[in-house]
Amino acid sequence: MPSRVPAVAFVGGGPRTAGVLERLAANRPSLFDGPLDIHVIEPHQPGSGRIWRYDQDPGLLLNSTAADVTMFTDASVACDGPTVDGPGLSTWAAGVLDGTIRDIPALEPHLLDQLRSLTPASFPSRQLQSKYLEWFFRRAVSSLGPDVTVTVHQDTATAVERLSDDGSHHLRLASGAEVIADVVVYALGHTDSLLDPESARLSDFAATHGGFHAPPSYTTDVDYSAVEAGQDVIVSGMGLAFVDLLVLLFQGRGGRFEERPDGDLDYVPSGAEPRVWAGSRRGVPYHSKISSELRGEPVARPRYFTAEAVQALLAEHQELDFRTQLWPLIAKDAGYAYYRELFTGYPSRVLGTWESFETHFDAAPWYSSAREELVAVSVPDPALRLDLEKLDHPLSGCAFADHDAVQRSVAAYIQNDLNLRTSSDHSETLALFTALLFVYMDLGRLVPQERLNARSQQAIHGWWHGFFSFVDSGPPSHRLREMLALHRAGLLKFLGPGMWVRADETLGRFVAGSFQSPVVVDASAYIEARLPSASVERSANPALLHLHDAGWGTEQRLLTSAGAHSTGKLLVSGNHEVLSPVGIPQKGLFAVGPWTSGWGAGAFARPNTNAAPFRENDALARRILSTVAAVPALQPN
Template sequence: MPSRVPAIVFIGGGPRTAGVLERLAANRPALFEGPLHLHVIEPHEPGSGRIWRYDQDPGLLLNSTAADVTMFTDASVACDGPSLDGPGLSSWAAGVLDGTIRDVPALEPHLLEQLRSLTPASFPTRQLQSKYLEWFFRRAVASLGPDVTVTVHRDTATAVAPAAAANPDAGAHRVRLSSGAEVTADVVVYALGHTDSALDDESARISEFAARHGGFHAPPSYTTDVDYSGVKAGQDVIVAGMGLAFVDLLVLLFEGRGGRFEERPDGELDYVPSGAEPRVWAGSRRGVPYHSKISSTLRGEPIARPRYFTADAIDALLAEHHELDFRTQLWPLIAKDAGYAYYRELFTGYPERVLGTWTSFESRFDAVDWYSAAREELVNFSVPDPALRLDLEKLDHPLSGCAFADHDAVQRSVAAYIQNDLNLRTSPDHSETLALFTALLFVYMDLGRLVPQERLNARSQQAIHGWWHGFFSFVDSGPPSHRLREMLALHRAGLLKFLGPGMWVRTDESVRRFVAGSFQSPVVVDASAYIEARLPSASVERSANPALANLHDAGWGTEQRLLTSEGAHSTGKLLVSGNHQVLSPVGTPQNGLFAVGPWTSGWGAGAFARPNTNAAPFRENDALARRLLTTVAATLEGAGMSASASVPAPLPN
């Protein structure tokens, strides 16, 4: 029987590809015994890739603690392949220091100092994270064994085309690289991570306005990739967006320009300027930054898993309804789980703050719907202090309905909100916020596992990728608490001003400047610089990545389109099947083409996660790796071939 070595090409070599490589090694003995050739096409360092690369500002941090970061598919992960324990970031750092982890290149002095000071509760720098991710990539490659070769191409994929029909043994696809080289493959996996998009019409118009009038405009982009040298010292800058991109922006514009923070005797921070700083006017839809990370510990009885948003509950809904609606059927279960965890911590951790026993409250809470008068009556009686009652709508829009009389009222309100958030999330006396955090995290991890995406109506798919992801990020994925303390210090120094909720921005030809304000305030400011501090929205049609743009332009892939009561709506994401296979514009699977990541229509889990949480990215990695192995096995079998007994020499890097 003719034989050859099948090849898989990964376009993108960041942490997602590293995780799939580890899963290929774990699953290969059971699914594909023959040799393999793997190609990883990545212009940056493999493992960390572009987003997590070492070459970025050393002041930028993860928004997760060292204890909450791992790349290993541990025993908690519900997957078909074998689990594999290994060191998370915190344990890896300790192992590098004590010499038990030796396969790490020499680190620079400032990284060694970070290792020495790192604790499980530390927020590591992204530079340190890059070294962990690169180490994991090398480990994953080594675990594949001697009959698998991995060739890393420090290049950019530009296109994928069908292989020549005259040579079917060469593989089904040709992957073209910017260098002019080509790689043949039986299977291609698009694992690009976060990607940029070409400017939409509105952003292009704004950039043209800024250029025409000598101003500055930064459209939605990855903060660390933007050149902010056009923002001058003392210049007013309008900033739209107060999420994680905004936090990074403040680092670059203030500490990154030589300023520093000093701690006062009362524990607050003062900002000592360098003189190179601009003055920032910030606003957003909510008008406040993401919630601080939590430093408290639970006092009461922790929850183990969701109580209402369960497999049985979802199966019952699927049996009764052809399509599910997120707002009317799923969100009430999620909200009730959030409330259950929150009130359990109040009752069992702070019994002096409630009336009655947890046992009594629990039995009555089980019997009522979240959105019901009975639930409101139960909570109002049992929790006398209104400030301790969980209001998820107020949590989502904390300044909704507020009408601010003047500039000072806006400043006082937003600053007070930030300070109160810090008090709640860093105080040892309010661990109910941690219980809420945990409950939402459990549901976020389980949503994609329990709910088939194809059984959601179009409106719900929009809600999940839009509102739900935004709400979860706002509550559970905020910055370290010291970043909010720094915001307050910058505000006190007069270098950070707040525009409030319901922010708007327009161009004004009469003054040749940007003008901004809030729908809830009479405050209006103008500036020659405008920064949109948020990530680019997904768009396959306007993708700045050449391989993804080619996938669309060649007609092999398409954007996901949802038919709602308002008409057809594109999510901008690449349409993929439940097993990550690329789908054509008419919905047929493209043989040998797979895609995974936040720009696909899948659930979009991140590339790494907390240990021991049955994390969604690890479940996805395992399922995809198994699918890839069965695909190459079937490809050889269908061609009447066997796997070669030897591996050819790898192609040059």
């Protein structure tokens, strides 16, 4: 009688699962050469999943250029398994056009048009990205070899139960089907949460008073048809979800943009648009993506936030503090790259030589009068001096006298951001971008999460991720130009920083304003333009909720001076093992993604950056293979 074939089940079949499958194929020859059954449980198309599915508005774009997207673990990735290079999105698109890349279903005419016009600097549509991700998934499956069977269940996992006889797991699916697996990997990507009490209260208020409320959600999944033409809409949040919302409410309703002779845009309305009043904590949108090229001498890797520096801190301290010990090194790396580009690319804007500046900069801590004095003497124009706190909160301390002052200030900020980030004359912004990206990719590799104090884990998953996203993960520049066009057309108004919103029972409407201005508006519609906060306890995903309710997994809780604080994320080990409420690894259960307590890197990345998600995928794949290699070869009953 043949032995039982070990089985692995993936709950979720988006790009993260595809990446792990590719790593399983690369590592199998050295770790497990036996037959293997793999089950992928995904209600949408495998490879793209829910977030990157084809069924989205064709106007929605990536916030990365085609040249900056790959799913392949290239030679830059520091991992234990063999690297396997392959085409990023830009090269893939060219290969589809010239026929060198096959196994592509017939594409619709508008996607073929995109392929023909695509350049490495283009921002592709999410529909086009879905085709790349689905192709990568098929390629990863085929590379697993003939003795690996991959079964895709276009279904939803609702529960995972452990079988007592052999330690395997029983997965229940919404259709009534069942899957048996020795290893279960939760790879769900961004998941929704049930409404928190405040959002539920706001939704009830809107329903009671005949209004509209959209709680935090993935923007393209919300039905905005109840928002009427000409209606005032309050929007909180000005990040990427806000950018998508504008696409859906304006171009998605038939409006269009026309370029003027001076390069600005005019918005031509369809008549179906609402009027949006937008604000946020910062009061401004994310920074534009950068289109300039470096003029000076590039910085290859971080100079201060290094493995050696972190190891020295770990040897001296039992716990590390992000703000006092790690952030000053990160900030100094950002400043080093920024000023190196100024000195070597624009010598007329500085005084002295780079060699002299570098020597003094090396010796001065970032938060020191010596560093401030060095910059003041060396960079005569205060506007060119890097102030990271001002960068983070550009309108902090501003008191706006009236509505017009708010509009002028925010519009001027957006225009200045465009000038800095799209001009070939300010490539120091690109140097800053690259330095922060290097650190973001290295943080999880260099710093053991368990050696951070609770306050630091909160800071990294909260402030640091938000700051990096604000500076480095913004929209294409033309989206900011479109915002200005909508503003000039009177269809987008700004509320300013420090935004607040309340439900006014007397008016029966939502009221919003800013702590820094006297502007107050009321509207019957309110949209919270952001993804929901992580919450395992309130997860809208049945498998994740069952994992918690069954006691297999728990939310990460941090003990701070203010008491216990839950991050809402699923607690996992450094090896992505699901941990029980008392911290015991659950054998055969793994989880990866932004809703876990791991570093939460995205599913794809820039080529040649030693990308964190690819390192994680490789480590997880090797752990899975080691686990299935130890599965007893049971005889069937």
